[in-house]
Amino acid sequence: MNGPDSVIDGAVGSVAGNVIALHRPADEGGAAPRALTPAEATAWTEWLTVNTPSPWRPGEWDAATRLFTGDVDNRSTVAYRCTVAACDRISRTQVLCDLCEKAFAKSKLTVEEFRACFVPDRNRVIDGVAVPCVVTACPRDGALWGLCAAHASLRHKDMLRRRPGADDLAAWVAAATPYEPLPACLIGGCPRDGWPGSGICDLHTRRLKADSLEEVEAAWLDRQAPFLIVNQFSLAPLEPLARSEMLFALATRDARGQRLDPTAVRQSVAVLARHQVASIAGFSLGALPQRATANVDALLRETFRVVGTAFDRFCGVDPASRPTLDLADLGARGKSGKPTARPGDLVISTIRQSWLREILVAWIEESKPKTGEVRRAHKAAQTAARALDARPGGGLDITALGFADMNAVVAGFEHLIKADGHDMGFKHKSNLLSMWFKVLDWGRLTERLDGMPASFARHPSHVIKQPEPNEDEIGKAIPESVIAQLNDHTALLGQGIRHGRLTARQVHAMAVAIYELLRDTGRRPYEIAQLAVDCLEKDGDDWQLRWDNGKGLRNGRRLPITSETVTTVHAWLAVRATIELPSGSEGFLFPPAGEFGQVRHLESEQISPIIRAFADAVPQLLAEEFGPDGRRLPFDRSLIFPYAFRHSYCQRHADAGVSIDVLRELMDHRSANTTASYFTVSLKRKREAIKVVGRHSFDRTGQARPACSGVAYEARSVAVPFGLCTEPSNVRAGGKACVLRFQCAACKFFAPDPSHLPAMEEQIAAMREDRETAIAWEVDEFVIRNFDDNIEAMERIAGIARDKLKELPEDERAELLEATEVLRIVRAKQARTVTELGMPGFPGRRGQESA
Template sequence: MTIATVGSLPGPQRSAGGFYTRAALEGWRAWLRAALVSDWRPSEWDPERMLFTGDPDNPGTTLFRCLVDRCDTMVTTRSHCSICGDAFRASRLDAEAFNSTHVPTPNRVIGARRPNCLIGGQTCDRESHNQGMCAAHMSRWHQVRKASPDTVFEDWADTQKPYGPMPSCRVVGCAHDASRAENLCLRHRKGWRNYAEQHGLDVGDEVARKAWAATRFPFMTTAQFSLKPLHETVQMELLFVMQQREDRGMVFNPRPVRLAVKRLLDLRSIAASGDAYPRLAEVTECGVRSFLRDARRTIDRAYKDYQGISPTDGTVWDLTELDIPSAFSASGVRIREGTIDFSEIQQPWMRQLAMAWVDRVRPDSRIVRYTFRGLVVASQALYGLPGGGMDPTKLTFADMDVIAEAFRVMPRWDGTDMGPKGKRLYLSSFCDVVDYGRRNGLLNQIPGTFTRHSSHRIPDEVQDEDESGKAIPESVIRQLDQQLHLLGEGIPYGAMAAEDVQAMFQTAYIVLRDTGRRPQEVARLVLDCSEKDGDDYQLIWDNRKSKRLRRRLPINQETVDAINTWKARRARLDLPPNSAGYLFPAITNNTAHHQMASSSISRAMRAWVRSLERIDSETLGPVGTPAPFDRSLIYPYAFRHSYCQRHADAGVPQDVLRDLMDHRSANTTAGYYKVSLKRKREAVKTMRLHVMDRVGLPAPMTSNSSYELRAVAVPFGNCTEPSNVKAGGQSCPIRFQCAGCGHYRPDPSYLPAVEDHIRALKGNREMAVATGAAEFVTRGLGEEIAAFQQVGEKMKEYMRNLPEDERDQVEEAVKVLRKVRAASGGRPLLPLTVVNRTVGGSR
């Protein structure tokens, strides 16, 4: 799929200057007039003055009042205005106290009309300028004070009569009083004089002054914009664009429109603008660039409708024109632009199949995205073959083999390696479209051998045993913690203020780091997600992947404090109503899910990691300084691996760690942490020297390979009995009564397993007694218990007698080998390679 700016559309006859002829332009205007809603936003839009004044109480308008109670300034995020924000930072008060007590400086916004003159209880209809009085009354007061300095202002004010209104400034939309001579307010009068001086015009030229004023903007607030300076056709086009955006569920923000209007002053029509339309690459502000891009696309689509052109004509389709549902909005209405260029598919038969599938099935935008890319990959694979796959009647099983191989090596969008799961998704999507074509009679000419087969399956990649796994090293996490204050900088998130966005993402990071939950589980946390249990706290979360809800996880005080701090801050924010029950709110009220998307956490984290000046790894570079850490390995899900690795390194028992990760199988948990091959070899090298026999006498192994070969599938220690070793531990002559066997070779790493077995045997003996078993049964169990107890006591005594440094080495080796055995399900496994003996795809 490609995302591109739509070019200028072909239209009726144009003049030599590239614009429509008058007749053609009138037809386009008539179409627009019929499409426009006449009573659009009556409380905000003034059609006579072409002036929009946003209402902060309208949920469809991105406009808010300054957080200070006595400030009426409008802002586009839920925050302070710039002046109150400066005062707040200088006040050292908390936000609640500042917002309720601060008195803002009056008359700070040049776009807003100041209150009327205070004379006569503000019945004077003229705008106040200084000390609450209009210019005329202010001049009169200065004359009185000069003549009689002792005059009391209140007594004088009571004797004054209000004046009638002054003329309005002739610049449409300007709210300020004008002078009678020029019909311009003070600021526009200065602007006109500067303009006249620069262009050699007579300041008193009424015709020139009137023409200049017709193209000027009023001095507007953040809540306003004016379309008056634009050409009539552009006015109608922009009004149509704004109404269409509202129909698509987009929230309206006046500020980008106001700035966009300034870039459209020289156009006579957006539909006919061609290369004269503003270059989006030169527009630095994201909101303005987005509005201009959407305006161009909306008008081009409307002009197609005016011409009677179908959205499915041609090979480039606009997804918004096709009403392709969005997978990310609650309404299903697609807001973002997007096009599919079917010419990227080289083969006509595959291109027609793809177009028919999109047109008839109308899948959501996410399915369209990855299915179309799968079709492009398959097309490119066939195009590289003799004949390019152009003739569908000549396709064979070998061609499908080539396509499957292309999916095995396909990269991500950014060129990095893609995992096998993603590759399988793209291959399956392509094959599903082929199956759709066969079911609906669209591929009758293609031979039946051109089909998928089990040999096309993309297997999981074999992991290198010496790799360190996906866990982020603790040293790297410490570096991230030191720079946590930078997380969330520059990340827009709906109408939330920048500092609130940072606080939200920083809290999400702390929860990810400390709890090891999946990113989606963190994003879905409910507002009351922490619960006190005695002196401890637990996190309440939902394991939706395994359909286990209301799970509980012990968390530390730091995590609880971070959650509570964010909750207190969150309580003061005006958030989307649908997000009321979630800790991390959605970006808008129109998202498909009512909480933050996990992709938002990923986006913020990757942007943060890329921006950090330095992240050191645990390895040294060529000059002896730490080598840079691979930043692509830092992503939200990796913190789940880090959580597991951290607890495994601390010696947390396997069953406890499984419960902390909320896995059903310990084998799944073992896949989340790694013991490197190097550490395993060092542990074996240490442990082989401390092997003993069943009576406690030293019996060291001569080599690492001897130790590992004799450890095959023996639960309570090593075994040297040849037939049992050859059978992989499945042919013990005395049924694993190891403590009584001369081939038994335990070592300290098996001590926990021995103790567990003793407890199990004691339970078996009690059961035998309770069921009235024969005396030889209970006697045998008792003797086996005593034998294993002797083995355990001998190993403990052996460890106590070791020198302290050697004992530390043995204990570290014990930890490593226990992890290795736990990762293989509790049994050591032989490194066997499976050889596929099928030939030619047959079984």
């Protein structure tokens, strides 16, 4: 692993004792690949035979006839029974077969009525199934008059000779004698009778004439397929080596859990046969100018990729020497834990260090990580490679690496930026750095990094430094004014979005339900996507939403919701009842985009395009800020994404005065600190509010005492739950040096303002409650007198605050109330971090908290 890079142009493959020099053919778009020699083709065929499961798909695949007949009860095969009661044909979809689909389009019946009462009148030849001769016990295929060819010929002669009873078909059939059965058609898998002489059936006789052949030839017989229906395909039309390659590709896809579509395979075989592809490994995909439908094109691309990768392995080509990583070939797993079917095609040609490429490939092949982990490891390897490129020697020699090189690598992670040029987040950088050390440690444990110095390892100092928070950044909540603008354009929801077999109207109804549930419930996108169809519960006269908190591993949670949200869900359920749901998704509120039941419910990744398309479709969105010309600025639409509605939900309730403890329960957080992080007030907005409120400060006598600046206002903000304390020693001590102990109304250093009016009223109510408790305890009179004096003093201060608020002009009062609301949010968020004055309360009373 310590040697320089080398590109493997050829390798030696040994199969059955033959040593053959092989070279990888060019990929699509490159030079024409070299055709395989007979010896190479033989060795390659043997390798494919050994590495293809046998038997494969027993009961469906017949290796002798090269015919596949899909089982409609096998969920891995795209074949279904027609849902019309009187129809026994096979369909490619889970609804109607093609004949019934055409009849339904002409009818005026509902789907349910059509399925129950329609009786198809089919021509049986369409299914390639010959009806037996109508003569009793005659096993030959029926043709003219329902008679086999021999009986039809005999009756025709009787009619020409005018023999009695010849014109009466029923009488003639009753008197006829059955013939012996004919041998089956020589074409493998064809069940029809072979004609005497040629040995092939009437269908293949017509094909023989179409190919301008006078007699049946062995080569022609070998390449013919029987009459195929929707759940069948045959590999017979392909060249012998191409058959083995196609079968290997199909078996490989099968092992990865991909569904097999016989129609797409049948059409792909036709394309390969038409272009006379002798070997897929020796043929360029770019030489196929027209590949029919998108399904066929996708299947052909994957077939060429699977066969090409297998051919590289057969040749001994190291995956680390290829320019890209094929995640499917390396065995990476998808989100479901099953082998992924997507190649990924992660570029590793930019990683010049051969040891780094090799350890990355080995980690994927042996650990079988999920594709998300692979992508992070790939990003981490690229970052480390770039950092090493700038070091002396470029990190190519594994034995020359040292502590300084590791420092450079960590610095490379610290300065990572996103694709849009912005600095990458701290958490993302840390995750990538951890992944880098994870792969490196795996390489050391598996002894694949022999020769790497111990100094090139992680040190406690190798961490991403967490940046100081920017207090001037606003939260992720979408402003309510913007949400109101979105609400005016809900008719645009779902436009341009395709979702499985749903019509445009059904997609719109689903998009409306998703949007309003995000907006009104504040649940995470994946929690909305996984809602059960019976997620609504009645609690007396109120409604609740039942949902699962997968992040917190708490299922069966309940959330109070409004009647408007319930109406939205019921409207969607009415539309959902008209939809043909994919198998397995019947229990979920929102169906997935797929048709085949691989994913049972909507995925959270499918919600983002719906919200993004909606935000882009709204003609105009205005922000709350104003420009120099006094007009509102356009709102940044990139800030509208599914998760932002969760922040908006929290902010909306916080603005409405919901306490942080109640809000914590609504958000289903374990910690109130987590809840507090969801709603923020920008530093600029906070300063503006302090500036407004500070102008209206007064002392205990009611004399105006405005703060000279916002900084001064904040400097004397100690943890007094109903005003400000400006006594220097108490401020320095964080509120612990007060000798009056909450008797602030008697202190000259007490500086309230109208923004504390709600807190003062709460304090008055609390003191009244404590006074009653003291009376019940029969305490001395001076204690009751002290309560009375404090209540009277605080009522006087609150009265001054009310009077000052009433005296203000309307516009100034509105400005003050808005500033008060801003500061209320700030104080609510700081409630659990401020230092309290420490006044003891009566037993059973909750401790005071800042308003």
